[in-house]
Amino acid sequence: MERRERRPETRNSVTAKRDSLEIAWKEIPESLESCKGEEFQRIFAEVRNVIGHQIGNHTLKGIKGFIFHGEPGNGKTLMAKVLAKELELSLFFVDGSVIARELYGQSERQIVKVFTAARKRRSLVLIDDAESIFPDRDWMKGESWHVAQNNILFHQIDDLDTSQTSLIMTTNKFQLLDSALKDRLYAIEFPPIDESTATAIARMKCTEKGIDPAGVEENIRAEPDAFTSGRAIEKMVVREYISQIGGGGRSSSPQE
Ligand SMILES: Nc1ncnc2c1ncn2[C@@H]1O[C@H](COP(=O)(O)OP(=O)(O)O)[C@@H](O)[C@H]1O
Numbered sequence: 460m461e462r463r464e465r466r467p468e469t470r471n472s473v474t475a476k477r478d479s480l481e482i483a484w485k486e487i488p489e490s491l492e493s494c495k496g497e498e499f500q501r502i503f504a505e506v507r508n509v510i511g512h513q514i515g516n517h518t519l520k521g522i523k524g525f526i527f528h529g530e531p532g533n534g535k536t537l538m539a540k541v542l543a544k545e546l547e548l549s550l551f552f553v554d555g556s557v558i559a560r561e562l563y564g565q566s567e568r569q570i571v572k573v574f575t576a577a578r579k580r581r582s583l584v585l586i587d588d589a590e591s592i593f594p595d596r597d598w599m600k601g602e603s604w605h606v607a608q609n610n611i612l613f614h615q616i617d618d619l620d621t622s623q624t625s626l627i628m629t630t631n632k633f634q635l636l637d638s639a640l641k642d643r644l645y646a647i648e649f650p651p652i653d654e655s656t657a658t659a660i661a662r663m664k665c666t667e668k669g670i671d672p673a674g675v676e677e678n679i680r681a682e683p684d685a686f687t688s689g690r691a692i693e694k695m696v697v698r699e700y701i702s703q704i705g706g707g708g709r710s711s712s713p714q715e
């Protein structure tokens with residue numbers, strides 16, 4: 460048996476380790492106004508209503524949470540953060556890609572710690588890029604290290620008080636995620652960003668940076684398939700920004 464370390468708990472403060480942290484909803488910088496697209500709004504409303512309902516009606520045995528899956532950069536992490544903010548829930552952020560590299564035993568401890576802290580208040584636990592910590596048991600050929608870790612997580616999920624806390628996992632590799640997680644959580648696929656949403660995001664990012672959006676809008680029109688991820692759009696806006704600021708002129712050419 461392991462011994463539990465005692466650690467001073469400070470409310471709403473960043474924990475000592477960087478692989479997970481608690482963020483008070485008021486401190487979440489992302490906002491609903493900056494989220495674009497009908498599909499995003501539709502999924503957002505659905506999930507917000509479920510979590511809001513469970514908290515508002517003290518539903519102890521509701522849905523434990525959701526798996527957001529889809530291509531990188533299509534707004535999964537963004538939505539989880541904005542859900543926490545809009546529902547006024549403390550956000551417990553667990554970075555799957557960081558925690559997975561921890562020593563044997565460390566990440567289990569971290570998971571238990573996060574769920575224990577989350578239990579004390581209205582909260583949303585976000586396990587981002589979860590496939591790296593919870594790969595499918597069959598796929599891992601029963602590697603004991605992962606089996607132990609997954610079992611600890613399943614126990615935490617089964618014990619979750621849904622009148623207080625919900626869990627969101629995000630992944631770009633849905634097929635690699637343990638099937639027991641898919642049984643416990645409701646999976647929602649995030650589609651690639653469509654052209655009109657890409658244009659709306661690009662326009663907003665240009666306005667934020669104080670540059671003319673004509674060039675990036677033209678790029679999206681010319682090659683919509685190249686801008687189905689938020690990150691691709693952001694990169695293009697940055698290139699345009701540098702070109703407009705540095706070049707002293709406007710680059711509205713779709714060609715590189
Ligand atoms: N619907 C959207 N509205 C506004 N910005 C978006 C949207 N989808 C993605 N983005 C932007 O794209 C970037 C990547 O989104 P993110 O949520 O990190 O993607 P994922 O977690 O799905 O890989 C973010 O900086 C975000 O601001």
Ligand SMILES: [Mg+2]
Binds near residue numbers: 535536
């Ligand atoms: Mg993400």
